[in-house]
Amino acid sequence: MGSSALCHYSIKKGAAFLGLGTDSVRVVKADERGKMIPEDLERQICLAKAEGAVPFLVSATSGTTVLGAFDPLEAVADVCQRHGLWLHVDAAWGGSALLSQTHRHLLDGIHRADSVAWNPHKLLAAGLQCSALLLRDTTNLLKHCHGSQASYLFQQDKFYDVALDTGDKVVQCGRRVDCLKLWLMWKAQGGQGLERRVDQAFALARYLVEEMKKREGFELVMEPEFVNVCFWFLPPSLRGEQKSLDYSERLAKVAPVLKERMVKEGSMMIGYQPHGTRGNFFRMIVANPALTQADMRFLLDELERLGQDL
Amino acid sequence: MGSSALCHYSIKKGAAFLGLGTDSVRVVKADERGKMIPEDLERQICLAKAEGAVPFLVSATSGTTVLGAFDPLEAVADVCQRHGLWLHVDAAWGGSALLSQTHRHLLDGIHRADSVAWNPHKLLAAGLQCSALLLRDTTNLLKHCHGSQASYLFQQDKFYDVALDTGDKVVQCGRRVDCLKLWLMWKAQGGQGLERRVDQAFALARYLVEEMKKREGFELVMEPEFVNVCFWFLPPSLRGEQKSLDYSERLAKVAPVLKERMVKEGSMMIGYQPHGTRGNFFRMIVANPALTQADMRFLLDELERLGQDL
Numbered sequence: 001m002g003s004s005a006l007c008h009y010s011i012k013k014g015a016a017f018l019g020l021g022t023d024s025v026r027v028v029k030a031d032e033r034g035k036m037i038p039e040d041l042e043r044q045i046c047l048a049k050a051e052g053a054v055p056f057l058v059s060a061t062s063g064t065t066v067l068g069a070f071d072p073l074e075a076v077a078d079v080c081q082r083h084g085l086w087l088h089v090d091a092a093w094g095g096s097a098l099l100s101q102t103h104r105h106l107l108d109g110i111h112r113a114d115s116v117a118w119n120p121h122k123l124l125a126a127g128l129q130c131s132a133l134l135l136r137d138t139t140n141l142l143k144h145c146h147g148s149q150a151s152y153l154f155q156q157d158k159f160y161d162v163a164l165d166t167g168d169k170v171v172q173c174g175r176r177v178d179c180l181k182l183w184l185m186w187k188a189q190g191g192q193g194l195e196r197r198v199d200q201a202f203a204l205a206r207y208l209v210e211e212m213k214k215r216e217g218f219e220l221v222m223e224p225e226f227v228n229v230c231f232w233f234l235p236p237s238l239r240g241e242q243k244s245l246d247y248s249e250r251l252a253k254v255a256p257v258l259k260e261r262m263v264k265e266g267s268m269m270i271g272y273q274p275h276g277t278r279g280n281f282f283r284m285i286v287a288n289p290a291l292t293q294a295d296m297r298f299l300l301d302e303l304e305r306l307g308q309d310l
Numbered sequence: 311m312g313s314s315a316l317c318h319y320s321i322k323k324g325a326a327f328l329g330l331g332t333d334s335v336r337v338v339k340a341d342e343r344g345k346m347i348p349e350d351l352e353r354q355i356c357l358a359k360a361e362g363a364v365p366f367l368v369s370a371t372s373g374t375t376v377l378g379a380f381d382p383l384e385a386v387a388d389v390c391q392r393h394g395l396w397l398h399v400d401a402a403w404g405g406s407a408l409l410s411q412t413h414r415h416l417l418d419g420i421h422r423a424d425s426v427a428w429n430p431h432k433l434l435a436a437g438l439q440c441s442a443l444l445l446r447d448t449t450n451l452l453k454h455c456h457g458s459q460a461s462y463l464f465q466q467d468k469f470y471d472v473a474l475d476t477g478d479k480v481v482q483c484g485r486r487v488d489c490l491k492l493w494l495m496w497k498a499q500g501g502q503g504l505e506r507r508v509d510q511a512f513a514l515a516r517y518l519v520e521e522m523k524k525r526e527g528f529e530l531v532m533e534p535e536f537v538n539v540c541f542w543f544l545p546p547s548l549r550g551e552q553k554s555l556d557y558s559e560r561l562a563k564v565a566p567v568l569k570e571r572m573v574k575e576g577s578m579m580i581g582y583q584p585h586g587t588r589g590n591f592f593r594m595i596v597a598n599p600a601l602t603q604a605d606m607r608f609l610l611d612e613l614e615r616l617g618q619d620l
Contacts, residue, residue: 010483013458017481019329066462121484128486148323152376152583157590159570171327173320174431176438260469273462280467 011059011090024053033222034069036060042079057086062107063094066275066283067221068228070094073109081112089113092131094226096123099191100198106225120182123227123287124197130178142169197289201227204286208296217304221281229284230275233258233303235310252279254310261306268302321369321400334363343532344379346370352389367396372417373404376585376593377531378538380404383419391422399423402441404536406433409501410508416535430492433537433597434507440488452479507599511537514596518606527614531591539594540585543568543613545620562589564620571616578612 012022026048029040041058048055058080060071073089080087089110095118097103098110110116116134120126135141140163147168154168167173186194205227212218212231216239221230235254241247255272262268272282284299322332336358339350351368358365368390370381383399390397399420405428407413408420420426426444430436445451450473457478464478477483496504515537522528522541526549531540545564551557565582572578582592594609 013456013481017328119484128484146323152585155566155583155590157566159566159573171323174429174438256465256467256469263469273465275462280465 026055030069033225034064034067036071036076038072038075038079041076042082045079045083045085055083055085057088059088059090060113061094062089062091062110063097063226065093066228066273067230068094068224068226070106070225073107073112075109077109077112086114087112088115088117090117092117092119093122096120096194096198097226099124099194100202101195102199103202120185123201124182124185124194125287125289126181126185129176130181132179132182140169146171200289201286204291204293204296205229205284207293208284208286208299211296211300215300215304217307218300221275221278227286229286230281231284232281233307235307237310248279254307255280255282257310258282258303258306262302265306268299270299336365340379343535344374344377346381346386348382348385348389351386352392355389355393355395365393365395367398369398369400370423371404372399372401372420373407373536375403376538376583377540378404378534378536380416380535383417383422385419387419387422396424397422398425398427400427402427402429403432406430406504406508407536409434409504410512411505412509413512430495433511434492434495434504435597435599436491436495439486440491442489442492450479456481510599511596514601514603514606515539515594517603518594518596518609521606521610525610525614527617528610531585531588537596539596540591541594542591543617545617547620558589564617565590565592567620568592568613568616572612575616578609580609 012025015025016022026044028044029037031037045055058076060073060076062070062073077087079085089107091098091107091110094106095116097106114136118132118134119130120132121128121130133142149168153173154162154165156162158165189197205224208229209220209224212220212229217234217236219232219234221232224230232251233254234251238247238251238254241250252274259270259272262270270282270284272280274280286296322335325335326332336354338354339347341347355365368386370383370386372380372383387397389395399417401408401417401420404416405426407416424446428442428444429440430442431438431440443452459478463483464472464475466472468475499507515534518539519530519534522530522539527544527546529542529544531542534540542561543564544561548557548560548564551560562584569580569582572580580592580594582590584590596606
C-alpha cells in the first residue's frame with residue numbers, strides 16, 4: 001500500500017482497521033505543493049519488493065485536505081500499470097471539480113483508476129453524509145467482499161430482480177439512503193447548476209486571494225490551485241518582523257487566538273492547523289453556494305478587526 | 311469470540327472486516343425460543359481453549375432480529391467472569407426496553423457488560439442513524455483504539471478542553487452528530503414519554519397477537535416476549551391441511567406472494583423470512599408511536615383480503 005505523505009489520515013486508519021497494520025502503509029514523498037512524486041512512488045515500490053513485501057494498492061489524492069493538492073494521476077497510473085497495482089483515487093474533496101469543464105483537467109488520468117472515492121457532501125454541499133465509491137470492476141466486487149447472505153434480511157424469493165438490492169454490499173447494516181440526496185440535488189440543479197457551484201467556489205477563492213494581496217496583514221502559504229486558500233494573518237506587531245528569531249513561534253500562536261475570538265463572537269469559523277514545518281495557518285474553504293464577494297471582504301475585515309491589538 | 315446462533319450477522323461481518331476471519335466466531339447454541347444456552351457457551355470456550363485458541367469476547371444479544379429473543383445475561387456474565395472474557399451486549403434492538411419499568415427485566419444483568427450497543431433509531435424511532443456504544447471503561451478506550459492524532463484535523467491548541475472533541479475517537483471522519491437527535495427527542499418527550507413509547511409498542515404487539523388468535527387464518531411462530539410478532543398467514547387452501555406432505559413447502563410460498571401484493575397495492579409493508587427449519591413467516595414490528603389498535607386490525611383484514619384466493 002503506497003500513499004503520499006499528504007494523504008488523508010483515513011488511509012492509515014483503514015489499514016489499522018483492516019488488520020493490515022499501519023506499518024504496511026508506505027509514505028511516498030510529496031513536492032512542496034503537496035503533490036505525490038511519481039519517481040519516489042516507483043522507488044518505494046521497488047524497495048518494498050526488494051524487502052519481500054507485496055505491494056497491491058496505491059492511493060492517490062485528488063484534492064488534499066489542507067493544501068488542496070492534486071496528485072499527477074497520469075504519471076501515478078503509469079507506475080501502477082508497470083507494477084500491476086490497484087490504483088485508488090481519494091477524490092473525496094477534489095472529485096467535484098470533474099463537474100466543471102474549466103477545472104476538470106486537475107483530475108486528468110482519473111479514468112485509469114480502479115476505484116475512486118467521492119464525497120458530494122464536501123464541495124457540492126450535499127447534506128452530510130453523501131459518499132460514493134466508484135469501481136471499474138463490474139463483477140459485483142462489493143458483494144464478493146461484504147456479502148454475508150443473511151437469509152433473514154436479504155430474501156432471494158422476491159418478485160423483482162434482487163440484484164437491485166444493495167443492502168448486502170455494504171459494510172454497515174441499517175443506514176440512510178445517501179445517494180438520494182445527490183440524485184435529488186442533481187435533478188433540481190442539473191449538471192449545469194452543479195458546474196456553476198464548482199466554478200463559483202473556484203472564482204470566490206480566487207477573489208479572496210486577490211483581495212488578500214491588497215492588504216498588508218495577509219500572507220499566502222502558496223498560490224492555490226483548488227479552493228483551499230491557506231494563509232497567515234499577520235497582526236500589526238508581527239509585520240516587518242519576518243527576520244526576528246522567534247517570528248515563526250509568535251506567528252503560530254496567532255491563529256488559535258483569532259479562532260477563539262471569532263468563535264466567542266459567533267461571527268465566523270475558519271479552521272487552522274500546522275502543516276509540515278509550517279506553523280498554524282488558516283485554511284479558508286469557500287463551498288457554500290450562497291456566499292458572495294461581500295462575504296469574502298467581511299472575512300478579511302473581521303480578521304483585521306479581531307487581530308488589531310495583537 | 312463467541313456468539314449465539316441467532317446473533318446479528320454483523321458479528322461475523324465485523325470479524326471479517328477486522329481481519330480476524332469469520333472462523334474465529336464460534337457459534338453458541340440457542341434454545342427453541344432463540345436464547346443463547348449458557349452451558350453451551352461454557353462448553354465452547356473450554357473446547358476453544360483446548361484447541362489452543364484464545365477466546366477474548368462474548369457477544370450476547372438483547373432482542374434478536376427475527377424472534378426478538380433476549381439472551382440470559384446474568385448466566386452469560388457468570389461464564390464470562392469465570393473465564394475473564396469481555397462481555398459485549400448487542401442491545402441494538404432490545405436496549406430501549408430498559409426505558410420501561412415494566413419491561414426492563416428482559417435485560418437483567420446488562421449492568422455487568424463491558425460494552426453495550428444500542429440503536430435509538432430502532433424501537434424509539436429516532437431518525438436513522440442513531441447508534442450508541444456504551445463502555446464500562448473510563449480510560450478513553452476509543453481514543454486508544456481509533457485515535458490517529460492527525461494534527462491538521464485535531465488541533466490541540468484550543469481555548470477549551472480538547473478532551474471534549476470526539477472526532478478522533480471514531481472510525482469515520484466526516485459524520486453527522488447523531489446523538490443530537492436522541493438528546494432533542496429525550497428533551498422533548500422526557501423519560502416518561504420514551505417509556506410510554508416502549509410500553510405502547512409492547513401493548514400493541516400484545517393486542518395484535520390476541521386479535522390473531524381470534525381469526526382462523528393466522529398461526530403464531532411463538533408467543534412473543536418482545537415486540538416481534540412472528541406469524542404465518544394461512545390462506546383458505548391451506549387451512550386444515552397441516553398434515554399434508556407438502557404443507558410446509560406450500561406455506562413458505564405464501565408470504566412472498568402476499569408481500570408482492572401489498573407492495574404493489576401500496577397498502578403496507580411487512581417483512582418475512584425463513585428462520586432455521588421454519589419456512590417464510592411474517593415478522594410484524596410495531597415501533598411507530600403513531601400506530602393504533604385500528605391499524606392492527608387493518609393489517610389483519612388486509613392480509614385476509616390479499617390472500618383470500620390463495
